[in-house]
Amino acid sequence: MRINNNMMAMNAHRQLSINNDSVSKSLEKLSSGYRINRAGDDAAGLAISEKMRGQIRGLNMASKNAQDDISLIQTAEGALNETHSILQRMRELAVQSANDTNVSVDRQALQAEVDQLSSEITRISKDTEFNTQKLLDSSFEDKVFHIGANQDQNIKLSIADMGGKAIKVEQEYTVDSNDLKTGTGTAATTVAKFVSVGGTIGTTTATVAGYYEVAGTAASTVLFRAANEAYTTSAITLGVNIYSQTEANVSITTINNAIERVSSERSKLGAFQNRLEHTIKNLDNVSENVQSAESRIRDVDMAKEMMEFTKQNILSQAANAMLAQANQAPQTVLQLLK
Template identity: 55%
Template sequence: MIINNNIPALNTYRQLGINQNAMQASMEKLSSGLRINKAGDDAAGLAISEKMRGQIRGLDQASRNAQDGISMIQTAEGALNETHSILQRMRELAVQSANDTNTPEDRAELQKEVDQLSEEISRIGKTTEFNTQNLLDGSLDNKFQIGANEGQNLSLSIEDMRGFSLGMAGDAQFEAEGTYTAGSGSESIVDGEYTVQENEEGTYELINSDGDVAATSTDALTFTGDDSETLVFTDTVTSGKVTVDTGGTSVGNATVDNNGLEAGTYEIDKTNAVLKDSNGNTIAKDDGSGVYTNSAGDTVIDLSNSYSDLADGDSVEIGGTDISSQEAADAAITKINDAIETVSAERSKLGATQNRLEHTFNNLDTSSENLSAAESRVRDVDMAKAMMEMTKSNILSQASQSMLAQANQQPQSVLQLLQ
């Protein structure tokens, strides 16, 4: 018999520690619901599980991204729906104006509505936004991240859907000065109000208040009367009203090519050498000669011929597509048809992309669900099995404690030999 080392007690104590550790591990799993709570539980399983978790969270975020993309597309497509409605109304007005039962005054009233509608198309294109991003001004060129990994994205760009790009912004008009020079006899150009209109031959006529042709022009700059008298303008006057002052300065509505301005009213600011819109925003800069360029350096309007006659505060009017005559209205029908087809093509592209994103969204959710199930099999604990193991460990631990008490009693038998 020995008493310095109680081998049965040491053995029982070791087993007790093992059982308690096993019971603690089972309790940790049951309380967390996870089979792997630390790398020591399953090093390889932990690495696999974390990769799966990264994929799952990436798929879930990609699903939200797809939904955000759908919302953006719906915003743009909804705005284009209204643009379509405006274009249909403009086409209706063009068909109406192309009928010669209308007088010039009737067409002028129709033109006013076309001008306002064109301005609204531009406003919609300029102000339609999603999360502060402009959608319809041609600047949108986005990528939707629709996957959990690098490069898994979808590109979307939207063309410029404003009035000028659709061909619905007309030429620029402003007040131009004219100089009268008398002819050799009884002039047909006298003081008074006139109207300029284009005839079927492509030339221009100066019509007096009686409806008679007082002068004609081939270039809309120089109008020549019956007795060789002339009225020469600084810029082309192709339509609108003309006030003739044979003893002073005549005025008319000059027309110059519009190379990039949307429908609306613009103010000339010679002091700061800029062109401003109705809200006071700088649209273009003057190079010093009356040639105005935008931020990209493109010329949007050239007023160099009349620049010396223009002053601070003078305005430039940009109307809608021209329907002021039978010929112009007839041509406008085709132009508006082209604009409708352009908007239709863009809406079709957006609709196709939206349908694709809806399928993408469904696929991402399915992939996330299946991958979550796989990750669960690696990481999550089988609660029934863990409870069974904890019960076993608990019973063994209690048995070990009992046996340890018994083992500690064995050295006392030595006392019997000392009696």
């Protein structure tokens, strides 16, 4: 028997340290909920888990992107829905004007409303925007919607110009007049006023109720601007014209074509929205499955770990008791010395 080195106590102490370390690790896993809390717990598992976490977060953000894309499409489609309503009202007015029970004054009143509605269609196309981006003025072209967790996983969308001119319910023509007559000493000119004849642009001659005196020498440069009788510059705006029965019939066809064009654009946006809704469902499904796989790698099995903790805790208590017994062993040497 030896008293300088108590091998039984040393062995019991070593086992107690091992058991206490295992208890500490089990407590850490149970309190954090993770099987891997540091690289030393599972180096390969940690690397795989982090890669999966990056994919999961990318998928979740892609799903959010797709939801934002749907909001943009709904904004544009809502504006086109209002455009549809306006066109239907314009068609009603054209049909009403096509009836010869209306006199000229009646058709002028109907035309006044048509003009306002046509202007509103153009205003809607210019002012409809999402996050400061114009949607219906032809500037929204080849816009990229990123709907994946990795690079280059995207789709593109273009929205056509839905203004009054684009759908043919409003047209503007600018007519220049530069036919000047020259004479000895003074210059004279006659300015023609343009009118609409049977839905086409025609001309007639009219004398302006006033004149301009232009002073200068032969080397002078003179700018001449055509103006109407009130001396204000103007352009000719055409499109839906229901001033007569014939023109009203033509306008009905024009408006029908506009309605079809808006319907086509709305159908395209609706199909795109449906696609994005399926994209979101797929992204959420992939994210769920990848997260499940990542959980199996990184998360702790609470029942199994609790069982391990209980075992290590009992072993630790047993080792502690055995250490106490081992420390009592050298006391027997004293009996030999008596």
